[in-house]
Amino acid sequence: MGILLRRIAATLPVMGVVALLVFLLIHLSPGDPAALIAGDLASTDDIARLRATLGLDEPLWRQFALWAARLAHGDLGTSIFTQVPVTALLAQRIEPTLSIALVTMTIAIVFSIPLGTLAAHRAGSWIDRAVMVFSVLAFSVPVFLIGYLLIWGFAIQLQWLPVQGYARLADGVGPWLAHLVLPCVNLALVYMALLTRMTRATVLEVLQEDYIRTARAKGLGMLAVLGHALRNAAIPIATTVGVGIALLIGGVVVTETVFAIPGVGRLVIESVQRHDYPVIQSVLLLSAGVYVLVNLLIDLSYPLFDPRIRDA
């Protein structure tokens, strides 16, 4: 219990810094924040009025205190462009983004852990080489090029899958999944490269251990031995899954544009073009929050993988 509380407490300064950075974003930029928000077509009067309504004439520390207090109550502010609360905007856009993220993670984990283990087991073989070449390529070829290659091949030439767009889960699992296949495979490739590489490296290291030699010597089958190895490699792999969340969130923004999916990623880009800063700030806070939360959960799950941590 003590550990749990301490871990949760340790995330607070990180989120505090994130909040401060996000708040300072529009103040650190050169120029008047009110003019920035008002846009190029605003008159001096407009800017002055905006400054007053947004409280930008208050001292900086007071603005931050008020903003943080509202945040603590779950109030992310109001979109300047649509005049809708940001929480409502996000609620409309969150489903496609969450769907992509979850399906992508599932694909990546299901494929890369066996693949990485296989590569470690057959280290130096053609399978191992192929896996390593794949991971270097997946890190180098931009997400959006692969995305368009997938669209061109599977949607335009073969016509197996829809070209672009999104179907709500409420309208049926079939269409939902059909629209998710290409974007998720696309995004999973990068995530797979990271996970496969890490799995291969850690399993390879574990396979050198004495207890693995013992297990083999006593005649344990290869699958059981690899099971042993994988269990002992679980923690670094789980950590990589967590670190990869940042990669995943960043990738979603690009993928949503390639596949014309109206998710949070598109919302950010639209908001940049509309100078809608409360929305941009909220998305930054939200994604940092997700990143910190997922990593906290992974941290807390270590005892599940390794009883030695539980007993310590």
Place this chain on the structure above:
Amino acid sequence: MLDEMSAIVGPSPSPSPAGGRGDDRAALPLSRARERAGVRVLRKHPTLVLGALLLLAMALIALFAPQLATHDPSDIDPLARLQGVSAEHRFGTDALGRDVYSRAVWGARVSLIVGITVAALSSAIGIVLGLVAGFVRPIEGIVMRVMDGLMAIPGILLAIAAMAVTRASLATVIVAITIPEVPRVVRLVRSLALTLREQLYVEAARAVGTRLPAILWRHVLPNMMAPLIVQATFVAASAVLIEAALSFLGVGVPGQTPSWGNMMAEGRNFVAVAFHIILFPGILLALTVLAINLLGDGLRDALDPRLARQL
């Protein structure tokens, strides 16, 4: 000098007509020996050589873009819209009838400039902050907490947000991409600094009264160079990708500058009829990032095999 060397290496082999392997190596003139060394590097670190050559090719394309281009990259020709590959237009034309090949050649400049400057800038800032965090105890906590916060925000999102509050230009793109890359360098420098701080030669330098800046400059920094160079190449690769992504999303380099990301964004609505608009800049982009990654992997293995686990 030569005698000293042979004293260390052992007796120099006597030249024999039969010419055993070690023998003829010793008898080779210097230039041949150097050639041999080149072959040895290639055999031992093929990725390093491949990456370096590929990157050199890209650098030459960027440097000689005016000579290599067959058309003015911004010349609009409405009669030649969306044409396929031909002798006149090697990579076809885009929706405005501009020559995709000439634009792609010019686009190499943006990618390489961004890659190199972001790597240099984030290394410079990261080294200063990382050394401060590693050697000045009271400041360590503040610096590292800010870095933790920056790391929690996905890099592309942070760059997008930075672009949202500035006017789009090549310089602002570079700054926007540098911000999320700095924490990675700071973390590496600090962790290296924590180890180096305990080294006997650093302690000795302190004991004789050398000032901290001199210790850092003369004893600490040189011992960090290998991992820092490797890290810088990976930062460059990531910067090239993020720049292309920003331009692709329409929040990067202004539209009138040909960049690979811009070109791919302009081809977005013509995937079905003119896939070449996206394909060719995409391939060049992938090759460039691949070259930098291969170079980084090769440098890591060549400079310090122990690093292979850390990075």
